[in-house]
Amino acid sequence: MESFPWIVSVDDHTVEPPHVWQDRLPAKYRELGPRIVRAPLAEMTFVGGRFSPRMGAPGSDGPLADWWVYEDLRRPLTRLDTAVGYPREEVRLEAITYEQMRPGSFSIPERLADMDINHVQSALCFPTFPRFCGQTFTEAKDHELGLLCVRAYNDWMVEEWCGPAAQGRMIPLAIVPLWDAELAAAEVRRNAARGVRAVCFSEIPPHLGLPSIHTDDWDPFLRACEETGTVISMHIGSSSRMPSTSADAPPAVGSTITFANCCFSMVDWLMSGKFDRFPGLKIMYAEGQIGWIPYILARADVVWEENRAWGGVADKVLTRPSELFARHVYGCFFDDPHGLRNLDAIGAANVLYETDYPHSDSTWPRSREVAEEQMGHLGAPVVEQLVRGNAIELLGLTPEGLWAGGGGRG
Template identity: 85%
Template sequence: MAPFPWIISVDDHTVEPPHVWRDRLPSKYRDLGPRVVRAPLKDLTFVGGRFTPVMGDPGDPGPPADWWVYEDLRRPLTRLDTAVGYDRDEVRLEAITFEQMRPGSFSVPERLADMDLNHVQSALCFPTFPRFCGQTFTEAADRELGLLGVRAYNDWMVEEWCGPAAGRLIPLTLVPLWDAELAAAEVRRMAERGVRAVCFSEIPPRLGLPSVHSRDWDPFLAACAETGTVIAMHIGSSSSMPSTSADAPPAVGSALTFANCCFSLVDWLMSGVFDRFPTLRIMYAEGQIGWIPYILERADTVWRENRGWGGVAEKVLRPPSELFAEHVYGCFFDDPVGLRNLAAIGERNVLYETDYPHSDSTWPRSREVGEAQMGHLAPETVERIVRGNAIDLLQLTPEGLWAR
């Protein structure tokens, strides 16, 4: 049996250290921008797909937690942000401090050591406090400060998170979603620094933003296409997780995490975007892949049988499955069903991930999980899924490293 390839994970996470915005915002904003304070947790619920924390006042009862404070936002660090190193039954909905998390969550040397333990060579990391596509800054009232916050995060990502990592950490940056022209400018600014991936929302209208069916995003999409910047969409990047009712427990949403990716993919395939921007590439992080074959089958049927009245005859010029093959990548960390149906998805359209340090993460067993689930595949196919596709998509070196 061929040795399992060194993993390039396309979906890990960084927990931003407290100094990111304190050190990088202009002095007049340092007391207004995102900052960390320690305060008790008064209440914390997560039902119906909604996360609701309540911060106590000094002296109130409740466990201490580190909170990000920004305008009206009070957001604690939680065990779900950084669960690796804990037994599954110990991972509960609770607020924590930096001292209570694994240091690899926020420190580059410790992250690289944890990657070594997990047979991971390189990793692309999504944000935590800004949320998965920068919703925190999109929802802020002060647009000038929000734009500075986006740029500060991006510069930190390139210079402090990825810079010292010898190419093993791959930059993934944000854009100001409230303005497509500003977003395009930030894509180009980051592309000049070697960045080839940018966060975006799976379902923008849920953030009060235009849909991908409109032409509003064209400046941003054009910038991504021209610079070879991949549009990366993480589950929950529409600020909502799938659920069934206001009182549904979090387990319902956890079992349905793929659903928003499903809706989003159909949006993109029926939008005409890929015909207008033939070099554009998108990826779905943490969405798994087992659902993809049926969606492609159904989308092709609708395009073939119903495009006359379905509003897509003039803008979607080829079967959706063909567009998927050329433009879309699905990402998984634990999906034997998807791997058994790989021929219906396409081995060139699948990427591997470890989701460190979240509760779903396969750390430190990502190699063992991959070996068990990909054992029926040819070695060259495993190589492509585990690292080759990521090298091509993210324009890494042949060795699998980021080069500025």
């Protein structure tokens, strides 16, 4: 395409710098809060959708890595956290240090430079150490400290990652204390007051030991999101369980079916009655791709039409599921030619573009080229809609595609 629109990516990632919690927690909590320790790696596996690292004793054999230490958790930085800039054949499951990753993973000046290379104007970033919906703090023992960690992360996200140095090009994404819906609602409102319009949530909360979306437990949180115009953003893996088929399935199995949890989650939401009760709610599925959506919508409509009398939804799902999808749900993709060929069955207004920087699946530094190759059959107005227009409208950005709380683009 002669002139391709600047991309607004709705799914990138930040690797948090070591100081995030140490600079923001009260002094009495700093030795207990998340902190970086350099130590050897003894063993690390990723089988059956489960990531299992083990830290070696000081001075023991094994490659040195930077580890997040928090309560009983020992979590190393890995090459899968930040793989951009490395040939695909060299991207392996290995523990690394900050010096071994591309600086744009954790530093704003270098991130903006990498975005320029990739034809990306603005980006919404999911967490790394807190995990994709902040479940690290939900799974912690001390929820008083966990709440402070959630707030510290959000303060860093707004004030530093999306601060003046970002020139409005970074879009803030908050986490919430998922263990308490009232506290979660309060954190949504606290951040909405300073311009945050997106919040992380789990695709399948019961996998975290939390209530399902079919209960009323989440209503305070959902009400806060609706009233503040905050988008509920669900990333693959935000249930602490990547899809897999067996405990011994290699990672390639899960990598092929990463969309599956999004698929299950979307059906949950469409059959929950929440959209009829909260008509202003908007949800999005990050990194789930879109090719699977047409069949699920068609099947959900058939079930709603023919089976709702015995299916447990007749009295709460008052609107056809495909209509609910059109009003409330957004699918996100970065590499899905099949989905784009079936865009009419999804709806161009319900699709967002992403680059997944700096993960191993990322299309960086070729996101523009990939989009041009896969969107060549679409008209210019539709391309504009997919790569930036829908995101600008959904996330309340300026007409130029910037976050208003972060200044202008230089």
